[in-house]
Amino acid sequence: xxxxxxxxxxxxxxxxxxxxxxxxxxxxxxxxxxxxxxxxxxxxxxxxxxxxxxxxxxxxxxxxxxxxxxxxxxxxxxxxxxxxxxxxxxxxxxxxxxxxxxxxxxxxxxxxxxxxxxxxxxxxxxxxxxxxxxxxxxxxxxxxxxxxxxxxxxxxxxxxxxxxxxxxxxxxxxxxxxxxxxxxxxxxxxxxxxxxxxxxxxxxxxxxxxxxxxxxxxxxxxxxxxxxxxxxxxxxxxxxxxxxxxxxxxxxxxxxxxxxxxxxxxxxxxxxxxxxxxxxxxxxxxxxxxxxxxxxxxxxxxxxxxxxxxxxxxxxxxxxxxxxxxxxxxxxxxxxxxxxxxxxxxxxxxxxxxxxxxxxxxxxxxxxxxxxxxxxxxxxxxxxxxxxxxxxxxxxxxxxxxxxxxxxxxxxxxxxxxxxxxxxxxxxxx
Numbered sequence: 001x002x003x004x005x006x007x008x009x010x011x012x013x014x015x016x017x018x019x020x021x022x023x024x025x026x027x028x029x030x031x032x033x034x035x036x037x038x039x040x041x042x043x044x045x046x047x048x049x050x051x052x053x054x055x056x057x058x059x060x061x062x063x064x065x066x067x068x069x070x071x072x073x074x075x076x077x078x079x080x081x082x083x084x085x086x087x088x089x090x091x092x093x094x095x096x097x098x099x100x101x102x103x104x105x106x107x108x109x110x111x112x113x114x115x116x117x118x119x120x121x122x123x124x125x126x127x128x129x130x131x132x133x134x135x136x137x138x139x140x141x142x143x144x145x146x147x148x149x150x151x152x153x154x155x156x157x158x159x160x161x162x163x164x165x166x167x168x169x170x171x172x173x174x175x176x177x178x179x180x181x182x183x184x185x186x187x188x189x190x191x192x193x194x195x196x197x198x199x200x201x202x203x204x205x206x207x208x209x210x211x212x213x214x215x216x217x218x219x220x221x222x223x224x225x226x227x228x229x230x231x232x233x234x235x236x237x238x239x240x241x242x243x244x245x246x247x248x249x250x251x252x253x254x255x256x257x258x259x260x261x262x263x264x265x266x267x268x269x270x271x272x273x274x275x276x277x278x279x280x281x282x283x284x285x286x287x288x289x290x291x292x293x294x295x296x297x298x299x300x301x302x303x304x305x306x307x308x309x310x311x312x313x314x315x316x317x318x319x320x321x322x323x324x325x326x327x328x329x330x331x332x333x334x335x336x337x338x339x340x341x342x343x344x345x346x347x348x349x350x351x352x353x354x355x356x357x358x359x360x361x362x363x364x365x366x367x368x369x370x371x372x373x374x375x376x377x378x379x380x381x382x383x384x385x386x387x388x389x390x391x392x393x394x395x396x397x398x399x400x401x402x403x404x405x406x407x408x409x410x411x412x413x414x415x416x417x418x419x420x421x422x423x424x425x426x427x428x429x430x
Contacts, residue, residue, distance in 0.1 A: 165215020
């Protein structure tokens with residue numbers, strides 16, 4: 001999901017949805033509070049004569065887009081896997097296919113699911129399928145056939161594994177051991193409780209295998225491969241419920257990506273605003289492993305806070321003019337509903353680099369960050385003014401971490417492939 005669209009000062013750019021796989025924590029940072037909890041005061045290194053901008057990290061409402069009617073919630077892959085597992089276990093225990101099954105959510109709420117298919121495969125094996133309904137959330141796993149196969153054997157206890165289409169963890173930092181199926185801790189608990197409601201796991205050994213036909217193809221549209229989850233999707237969810245357009249899923253995925261990177265022992269975090277800038281950043285820094293590159297979206301503050309908490313010492317931010325302008329103004333959560341591009345800031349930079357009052361006045365009232373970028377380009381000031389913009393962003397990032405992280409910044413063009421300006425400044429041709 002890319003956030004590389006040009007920023008609009010009018011705030012009319014459409015909102016972005018995501019798979020709300022985690023509960024919205026509602027956490028945010030008070031204005032002026034950095035990663036270490038301090039005020040982050042200090043002069044703007046790019047312009048010693050100017051007051052440093054106040055650091056702000058506004059929080060988002062539960063939905064990032066206003067609708068005329070309430071959005072329909074859906075079910076996580078974890079909830080669907082629990083329902084399918086219970087249905088298969090119940091069919092095995094009773095000898096009869098199950099059409100409707102009830103499970104408990106972590107909140108204590110009881111919910112029912114219809115099975116798409118439930119059948120006895122043999123005297124000691126049953127299988128059930130629940131089709132995932134993500135509600136009004138644009139989720140790549142919407143419509144997935146979450147399948148549970150339950151097998152009984154002599155012994156006791158319950159074993160859980162992943163089958164076709166469920167990923168395998170290959171790196172630390174995900175809360176699961178490398179080699180395990182990518183079934184997160186809360187879904188594991190839910191599946192175990194659901195199966196034990198339907199069948200005796202003490203007088204027999206029950207093996208539950210969760211699979212997702214076509215899950216490997218679905219996973220190509222997720223960040224699983226970068227996180228070290230290979231071969232399929234993850235079985236996720238902390239509440240069992242998908243809350244449409246929740247900002248929590250994006251924020252949580254950013255924080256998780258930083259955790260995985262830190263667990264690899266890497267020390268340089270590269271934050272990219274979207275898919276195009278990520279590709280450009282990888283070309284810019286080919287010596288860094290893929291895990292270092294995090295598509296941060298609007299949650300720069302959340303990423304820096306997590307990185308500082310792990311003791312990382314360097315951040316490289318790669319973005320386009322609009323996002324960089326918001327950051328230079330001290331805004332660390334840059335969604336269009338909570339911030340806008342300050343073209344007056346860009347006008348001030350124009351004056352600082354000797355662009356003349358006529359040009360500066362035009363930049364002051366530019367329609368978008370991209371429009372200001374184009375005015376600089378026409379005037380032959382893109383490199384000079386862009387370097388100052390990047391310097392201001394670097395100062396904000398460093399202040400937010402209270403100096404714990406060295407910051408470098410690069411501004412790319414609107415293809416995401418070419419570096420047009422940077423801090424520290426780059427030699428021509430770099």
